Amino acid sequence: YWGQGTMVTVTAVTTSSPTLYGLISSCQQHNIDGSVIFGCLAMDYSPDVTKVTWKKGGKPITTGLKTYPSVRNKKGTYTLSSQLTVAESEADCSKIYCEVQHIGSEENTKMPCPIIVHPTLLLTVSSSEEITNSKFATIVCSIIDFQPKSILMTWLKNGRPVDSGFFNSPVYETNKNFSATSRLRVPSSEWFNSAVYTCQVTHEGLIQSGNITGFQVTECRDYTVKILPPPIEQVLLEATVTLTCVVSNLPFGVNVTWTQENKPLKSEIADQAREDPDSVISKLDISTEAWLSGVTFYCVVNHQYLPTPLRDSIHKEKPINPLEPSVSVLLPPTEEVSTQKFVSLTCFVRHFSPRDIFVKWTNNDKPVNPSNYKNTEVTAESDNASFFMYSLLSIAAEEWASGASYSCVVGHEAIPLKIINRTVDKSSDSIDHPRIEDYEDDNSNIWTTASTFITLFFLSIFYSAAITLVKVGQVNKFWILYNFLICLLSLLKSKSTIYPVVDSNSAITSVYECVPDKIIDGVSVFLVSLRKLCMKYFV
Secondary structure (H helix, E strand, O other): OOOOOOOOOOOOOOOEOOEEEEEEOOHHHOOOOOEEEEEEEEEEEEOOOOEEEEEEOOEEOOOOEEEOOOEEOOOOOEEEEEEEEEEHHHOOOOOEEEEEEEOOEEEEEEOOOOOOEOOEEEEEEOOHHHHHHHOEEEEEEEEEEEEOOOOEEEEEEOOEEOOOOEEEOOOEEEOOEEEEEEEEEEEHHHHOEOOEEEEEEEEOOEEEEEEEEOOEOOOOOOOEEEEEOOOHHHHHHOOEEEEEEEEEOOOOOOEEEEEEOOEEEEEEEOEEOOOOOOEEEEEEEEEHHHHHOOOOEEEEEEOOOOOOOEEEEEOOOOOOOOEOOEEEEEOOOHHHHHHOOEEEEEEEEEEEEOOOOEEEEEEOOEEOOHHHEEEOOOEEOOOOOOEEEEEEEEEEHHHHHOOOOEEEEEEOOOOOOOEEEEEEOHHHOOOOOOOEEEEOOHHHHHHHHHHHHHHHHHHHHHHHHHHHHHHHOOHHHHHHHHHHHHHHHHHHHOOOEEEEEEOOOOOEEEEEEOOOHHHHHHHHHHHHHHHHHHHHHHO
16 A cells, blocks of 8 residues: 555657747738737647747737637647737737747747738829810729738819719739729819819828829910911921921810811821920921922811811912022121120121021031021011011131131022022131122122123213214213213112111111112213313313
8 A cells, every 4th residue: 555646647749849830810801990910829739838928029918819729639739829919000010929838938939020012103094185085084093013902992083082983993913912903084074174183092001192183274265276387498408398286275185187278188186385385286297399389288176165176277378579689798807806705797688589588607517506696587678579687696706717617508499599608717808808798699790790891881982972072062962961971870879779787796787789889980980081071172
């Protein structure tokens, strides 16, 4: 008899420590109030666990806990689970862990942190053409690359919730993340009324917004359409020219149709002008031959706010009396070259019609920057049948002194080859040359030479007649001849025309462009000789 004795239980299961797993609820299972559930799973341990503790930053957590009874499996080991529910604002996963006490030892594991990737928002709107044709604007809010999957999408108009007119697509997976879209359909009249539409997305407690603003129609402003002709330089030098239709004060969605006479050429939605945000433009490329033929081109504008289409037309008018320009180059004064850092060249262009012309400069056959010269407006001459203008080029005195050549390039439709090129350099600037380098066309030079010889021929005849009259004593006839020649000289001088010219100081002065000086000088010399002869024999 050994007394009461001691009970001994013998089992085949050996002692083993628990394996711990930290768990977190998926985003789809988050509570409506925004709480987060963590789980602590202890597996394959024996004997049973005596205690499970939750801690945050080393301090015990006493609320939101729920521990389930352990379960013995077929292998004789145990499994136990415990969960912790905390507010999302307090769910700092890096500091929360669970601790399990087992046979005098403690095991713990940290909680996993959810992977959170907030979305990128992209707002787009349907094209102006589609808005105009369908009478509706479709705004698309693309919510791209977010995680976890749960998301809330809403629309606002001018800060107020929109209750209808939108459709949210199901969330779909892309590149291991998630994406979604939301479409809002609004009438074009609302879109063209400067309303602000907001796509608002809530994801994992973060609210993100994207805005897009409709175009504002400005009331009480005139809608205008104007076709701009092609630049004259393009007409003279290129095989294709460009017409530009400018529509002012109309919103986006302006439909422009181009026609040649009654033949449709092009139809498109006009683009916004870079220079003027209140205008849209449409361009049409045509052959230079078609433009010069004089046919009429139309720009017809349609828009939902226009009761009737707007239109404008343009055609190339054929000049009635085209005049080829005369081009003169004024050289800088010698004293200006020696005393100033910059000198001026002036290109004087006159006697041309019609008024369309271009003037530019080249330096050693290379284009000069337009900022270095100034072209005046084309101005009508006193006869109102022709025009003149000038271009003032500023250059460094050192460049001029180095012998660089500068050319005034003039383009006009009356020029046979379309371009006149007048070149000067410092060799043109000598005391033996006039201050104005004047270049007339070949026909003008021929006429000047011919008229000089014709005049001298008649003067020789008059001179011979005068000598004959003196010898025969026909005094009265002599004085009649003398007075006739006086009248001829006066007539020649009366043909002078005054033109404005820019001098070296950019001041406007006046010079005379006369009947060739050789003619007047020849007549003057003859009259002086004739008067001396008269005084010798008759006084």
